[in-house]
Amino acid sequence: MGNRHPRSNALSLATALVLGACAFAPAYAGGKANLASLEDGSRSFGRFVVTYRSGTAPRRDAAALERSLGNAASALGLNTLQRLRRTATGSDVVVSPRPLSRAEATALLHTIAADPNVESVENDMRMVPYWTPNDSRFREQFGFGSGAGGIRATTAWDVARGAGTVVAVIDTGIASHSDLNGNLVGGYDFISALSGAEAQQFGAFFIAADGNARDANPADPGDWNDNPNACRTGNSSWHGTHVAGTVAAVTNNAKGVAGTAPAAKVVPVRVLGRCGGFSSDIADAITWASGGAVPGVPANPNPADVINMSLGGSAPGACPQSYKNAIVGAAQRGSIVVVAAGNDDANASTAVNSDGQPVGYTMTNCGTVISVGATTSSGGRSSFSNFGPGVDIAAPGSGILSTVNNGLRGPTTEAYKAYDGTSMATPHVAGVAALVQSVARTPLTQEQMRTLLKNTARPFPVSPGAKPIGAGIVNADAAVKAAKAL
Numbered sequence: 001m002g003n004r005h006p007r008s009n010a011l012s013l014a015t016a017l018v019l020g021a022c023a024f025a026p027a028y029a030g031g032k033a034n035l036a037s038l039e040d041g042s043r044s045f046g047r048f049v050v051t052y053r054s055g056t057a058p059r060r061d062a063a064a065l066e067r068s069l070g071n072a073a074s075a076l077g078l079n080t081l082q083r084l085r086r087t088a089t090g091s092d093v094v095v096s097p098r099p100l101s102r103a104e105a106t107a108l109l110h111t112i113a114a115d116p117n118v119e120s121v122e123n124d125m126r127m128v129p130y131w132t133p134n135d136s137r138f139r140e141q142f143g144f145g146s147g148a149g150g151i152r153a154t155t156a157w158d159v160a161r162g163a164g165t166v167v168a169v170i171d172t173g174i175a176s177h178s179d180l181n182g183n184l185v186g187g188y189d190f191i192s193a194l195s196g197a198e199a200q201q202f203g204a205f206f207i208a209a210d211g212n213a214r215d216a217n218p219a220d221p222g223d224w225n226d227n228p229n230a231c232r233t234g235n236s237s238w239h240g241t242h243v244a245g246t247v248a249a250v251t252n253n254a255k256g257v258a259g260t261a262p263a264a265k266v267v268p269v270r271v272l273g274r275c276g277g278f279s280s281d282i283a284d285a286i287t288w289a290s291g292g293a294v295p296g297v298p299a300n301p302n303p304a305d306v307i308n309m310s311l312g313g314s315a316p317g318a319c320p321q322s323y324k325n326a327i328v329g330a331a332q333r334g335s336i337v338v339v340a341a342g343n344d345d346a347n348a349s350t351a352v353n354s355d356g357q358p359v360g361y362t363m364t365n366c367g368t369v370i371s372v373g374a375t376t377s378s379g380g381r382s383s384f385s386n387f388g389p390g391v392d393i394a395a396p397g398s399g400i401l402s403t404v405n406n407g408l409r410g411p412t413t414e415a416y417k418a419y420d421g422t423s424m425a426t427p428h429v430a431g432v433a434a435l436v437q438s439v440a441r442t443p444l445t446q447e448q449m450r451t452l453l454k455n456t457a458r459p460f461p462v463s464p465g466a467k468p469i470g471a472g473i474v475n476a477d478a479a480v481k482a483a484k485a486l
């Protein structure tokens with residue numbers, strides 16, 4: 001029943017065109033040529049649907065059809081137009097021997113339509129799925145939607161899902177989670193042993209908490225601390241598992257959450273343990289994640305297209321030279337480095353250190369990185385988000401639901417929890433960068449990516465006022481479409 005009305009409309013339109021044919025030949029041809037069918041987002045065309053009038057020779061007879069197509073082809077300088085098959089309703093699907101530009105396709109439609117036997121001809125339009133993942137808690141993930149605070153991922157996913165890309169998450173490691181494990185590949189644990197007086201006071205593996213120094217297993221043993229002499233006490237955070245889930249949780253599995261780049265793979269790189277982690281370990285992790293050589297560590301078989309660093313200094317401080325060097329190397333190897341602006345409601349570019357020097361925050365002050373501020377579900381600046389001229393772009397960072405573990409110390413059962421932080425905003429942008437790289441004809445450089453993400457960002461629905469957090473909220477849909485058009 002659903003097809004009846006459109007079909008009868010099409011038939012009466014065809015009848016009207018046939019009646020007008022003799023007096024107005026050019027208009028007749030143009031009317032039969034459905035030029036609007038070229039507006040399907042394609043950049044080149046090669047597949048068309050021709051419908052010959054019922055009872056005509058090309059409709060009845062393959063040889064006549066071949067002659068008709070051959071005439072049209074030679075008029076345009078093409079060798080041939082090949083008929084693929086006839087549809088159930090009697091139209092013929094034909095293909096050109098090479099991709100045609102829009103102008104060529106337009107000419108072809110006009111030429112074919114000029115044959116009086118032709119009832120209609122159109123581009124075999126490319127349809128796309130309006131894909132919304134079926135994950136049971138997807139409705140709670142405002143960050144992916146098209147509301148005031150959303151990054152428009154739901155529409156971007158009709159164009160790109162990050163297939164073929166790798167995102168390294170340099171963080172606390174990873175807890176096993178059935179809504180994440182399927183998208184993990186490789187990984188490494190870069191947390192070194194303590195030495196000297198620290199080792200004597202706390203134990204050599206106090207930070208590592210997994211009983212050894214660097215090793216090939218990036219599993220997160222928990223980063224709880226109950227020693228107030230070491231750092232603030234608290235339960236395990238499962239921070240890396242949360243961040244990784246926002247990048248690429250297993251999506252459309254009717255369970256839990258979706259990820260920003262559902263078809264990307266995540267390499268978990270462990271650098272943060274109990275009370276944090278050393279810059280020297282983190283610098284090596286950046287080098288390794290991007291495919292560079294680190295002495296004593298096997299090469300990363302999955303070099304990162306994008307590196308997510310939801311970490312930074314706990315107070316203003318100059319960027320360590322080891323980071324700058326590692327980041328320059330990572331960029332040269334083609335990894336896009338995305339970092340968190342920080343959660344101190346401070347200027348990430350000019351905040352002063354204990355000596356009164358305006359040094360800003362590490363990682364924002366580390367050169368070519370893309371720095372991410374946080375926004376709420378209504379698109380306003382999250383009250384904790386660092387800000388300033390070094391912050392490039394913003395993404396959802398308040399109330400972000402993702403994968404974690406229930407363990408207060410070591411891992412127990414898997415769970416989902418909502419966290420706040422620029423740490424949660426950053427993987428949205430890293431995920432969008434993966435979406436972009438998955439459709440770009442040539443992978444974008446760090447600077448090209450920054451420019452594209454900023455140019456396509458959505459203006460803030462709520463102005464951040466005197467605390468700027470970049471060009472706008474990252475717009476996955478606009479970014480992937482711009483990348484495809486490059």
Ligand SMILES: [Ca+2]
Nearest residue numbers: 210212213215
């Ligand atoms: Ca270890």
Ligand SMILES: [Ca+2]
Nearest residue numbers: 189210215217
């Ligand atoms: Ca380990």
Ligand SMILES: [Ca+2]
Nearest residue numbers: 135250255257
């Ligand atoms: Ca899921």
